[in-house]
Amino acid sequence: MKRKIYSTLFIAIVGTGLISCKKEELQISTSISTTKVVDEQETKVGKKLNNPFAIDNMRNAYASISNQKSLLKLESNKLYVKFLPMNSDELNKLNSDSLILSDIPLDVEVNQYGTFYNDPATLSNGTTWLYTTVDLGYDFGNIKYEIIDSLYLPNEEGFTQKSKNLFTTISKDELESKALELAGYVDESKNEFENKTTRHRPKGYIRVQQSINGSNLPVPVKQLKIRSRWWFDYGTGYTNDNGYFECNETYKKNRKVNIICIFENPSVNIRAIKGTQFWDIFFTERKNIGEFENSAMESINYTFNNSADVNSDSKRKWMCCHAINSVREYNVFCSQNNVMAPPSDLNMWLTNANSKGNSLSIYASAPMLKQMANSSFLLDAIQFLLVFTGHKWASVSIEVLKQYPPDITYNYSGDAAAHFTHSDRITQVFYHELAHASHYKKVGISYWTSYITYILKNDGYGESTDSGSGRIAISEAWAEFCADRFAHLRYGVNTSIGGITWFDKIENFMPYNSSYWAWRPEGVMHDLIDLGEPFWLTNVNDNVSGFSISQCFGAMDADVISVNGYKNRFIAKYGINQQENINTLFKSYGY
Numbered sequence: 001m002k003r004k005i006y007s008t009l010f011i012a013i014v015g016t017g018l019i020s021c022k023k024e025e026l027q028i029s030t031s032i033s034t035t036k037v038v039d040e041q042e043t044k045v046g047k048k049l050n051n052p053f054a055i056d057n058m059r060n061a062y063a064s065i066s067n068q069k070s071l072l073k074l075e076s077n078k079l080y081v082k083f084l085p086m087n088s089d090e091l092n093k094l095n096s097d098s099l100i101l102s103d104i105p106l107d108v109e110v111n112q113y114g115t116f117y118n119d120p121a122t123l124s125n126g127t128t129w130l131y132t133t134v135d136l137g138y139d140f141g142n143i144k145y146e147i148i149d150s151l152y153l154p155n156e157e158g159f160t161q162k163s164k165n166l167f168t169t170i171s172k173d174e175l176e177s178k179a180l181e182l183a184g185y186v187d188e189s190k191n192e193f194e195n196k197t198t199r200h201r202p203k204g205y206i207r208v209q210q211s212i213n214g215s216n217l218p219v220p221v222k223q224l225k226i227r228s229r230w231w232f233d234y235g236t237g238y239t240n241d242n243g244y245f246e247c248n249e250t251y252k253k254n255r256k257v258n259i260i261c262i263f264e265n266p267s268v269n270i271r272a273i274k275g276t277q278f279w280d281i282f283f284t285e286r287k288n289i290g291e292f293e294n295s296a297m298e299s300i301n302y303t304f305n306n307s308a309d310v311n312s313d314s315k316r317k318w319m320c321c322h323a324i325n326s327v328r329e330y331n332v333f334c335s336q337n338n339v340m341a342p343p344s345d346l347n348m349w350l351t352n353a354n355s356k357g358n359s360l361s362i363y364a365s366a367p368m369l370k371q372m373a374n375s376s377f378l379l380d381a382i383q384f385l386l387v388f389t390g391h392k393w394a395s396v397s398i399e400v401l402k403q404y405p406p407d408i409t410y411n412y413s414g415d416a417a418a419h420f421t422h423s424d425r426i427t428q429v430f431y432h433e434l435a436h437a438s439h440y441k442k443v444g445i446s447y448w449t450s451y452i453t454y455i456l457k458n459d460g461y462g463e464s465t466d467s468g469s470g471r472i473a474i475s476e477a478w479a480e481f482c483a484d485r486f487a488h489l490r491y492g493v494n495t496s497i498g499g500i501t502w503f504d505k506i507e508n509f510m511p512y513n514s515s516y517w518a519w520r521p522e523g524v525m526h527d528l529i530d531l532g533e534p535f536w537l538t539n540v541n542d543n544v545s546g547f548s549i550s551q552c553f554g555a556m557d558a559d560v561i562s563v564n565g566y567k568n569r570f571i572a573k574y575g576i577n578q579q580e581n582i583n584t585l586f587k588s589y590g591y
């Protein structure tokens with residue numbers, strides 16, 4: 001957990017001097033989508049399109065090119081449907097069935113891709129239709145739905161004897177081309193026979209502005225899911241550590257393929273509390289970056305830009321980029337430093353729901369509620385960490401949060417400089433919470449239940465004199481130490497914390513000062529590793545050196561619930577030879 005108070009954390013060292021970073025700012029070409037993509041505006045749709053895959057059109061196409069029209073008849077193999085889920089249970093069923101849901105109809109012309117879509121059929125309570133395809137025989141349960149079209153999708157056909165017979169004299173490509181032609185898509189059909197092998201694979205780079213001290217540098221977005229779609233033909237891909245992706249589907253000539261960036265991967269699913277429509281926060285955060293065709297889809301470039309407006313969609317997406325990057329980077333640093341990685345499949349929630357003058361005291365936390373699968377304090381934790389009772393979005397948010405309990409939360413509605421302006425500070429906070437998640441993985445549910453119970457009872461960290469504060473002291477010391485060391489590996493001298501590095505920050509931690517943080521010995525693990533104490537003002541007596549981040553984590557055992565317990569475990573496991581100096585070090589921290 002991290003509190004809002006940043007107080008005297010960042011002590012500039014006299015004599016370090018100003019280190020200016022002069023990295024060239026890359027000029028990235030703007031998106032080359034054939035459709036206008038705008039931020040902070042609504043998605044605008046045009047006319048309804050003729051569906052080439054509707055069964056009647058496909059049958060006509062088959063009949064016009066086949067000599068077997070009297071013998072065989074195409075049968076539908078998919079349904080194009082729309083659902084009207086009325087609550088989060090119904091939405092959850094659709095999600096559990098792995099349906100790819102869209103709030104925009106799949107058979108309309110899109111004139112402008114914005115950040116939200118107001119379906120004319122949306123109900124007054126915000127409930128909206130969701131569009132997808134399902135198999136024949138799909139169990140609709142009690143959810144309200146309508147079948148829009150019965151479809152024949154050539155690539156969905158299985159290898160039944162019947163389907164083989166259908167394509168003995170004609171190919172599926174020929175059928176699809178004829179269907180497009182009959183439906184009026186002359187451009188999309190006419191090139192079929194000129195060069196059947198020309199197919200294009202969606203690929204390119206997704207980046208985010210790294211903002212530090214007013215400088216904006218495009219850097220890769222890592223492990224971001226990319227979805228491509230042309231009609232009912234989908235592909236997926238993930239960006240790598242260079243921000244580069246390739247989708248696992250190719251598309252023929254003149255096909256306008258829609259590309260969506262989705263903030264999820266096997267390590268984390270990122271959601272955000274935002275508007276009032278429950279289906280909107282139900283989805284993982286995503287950004288539609290428009291339509292691409294032919295060679296343009298092979299050189300996609302999109303950059304998530306920062307925004308000064310904390311309530312904007314751009315800011316939320318920019319924060320999500322930091323969240324997904326932090327998870328990837330943290331996992332790599334864990335691997336390099338032999339620290340246990342957090343559980344996979346984390347639920348991460350971002351919020352600025354409290355930005356209208358109703359601020360939560362906690363701005364980031366690692367309650368691990370999904371991982372623990374313990375619902376006894378779910379509601380209390382949600383209200384304390386993400387959205388308080390009485391907030392206009394509370395009831396809607398809580399309904400969805402119950403389906404997707406948060407493991408890690410980040411509230412970016414607070415202090416601008418600390419919470420949502422500088423990339424290095426935001427990332428350091430995510431690393432801090434992920435370091436808690438590693439700790440959770442090691443110590444398990446029972447330890448974490450006590451940790452969360454203490455925080456809820458004491459409205460945060462409480463005081464050093466509160467019963468159970470030892471668990472907080474050592475947990476926070478680990479998380480902040482790990483976060484600072486990893487942030488230093490990531491950012492080096494390029495920081496926003498008053499001319500010092502994150503390494504300096506943990507080195508300069510001052511026990512005994514008047515800071516809110518003083519009773520949590522944040523610097524002590526760093527002092528187990530480094531040589532001496534260069535900054536005399538800290539009053540730390542450090543004659544210990546030579547240990548590793550891995551060993552610092554190694555002593556965070558399930559039965560270690562105090563700073564002294566940690567010290568004794570560390571000595572027993574790794575530090576017999578420096579026992580006296582380790583005792584002296586911890587004593588200078590007040591333990």
Ligand SMILES: [Zn+2]
Nearest residue numbers: 001002476479
């Ligand atoms: Zn913490």
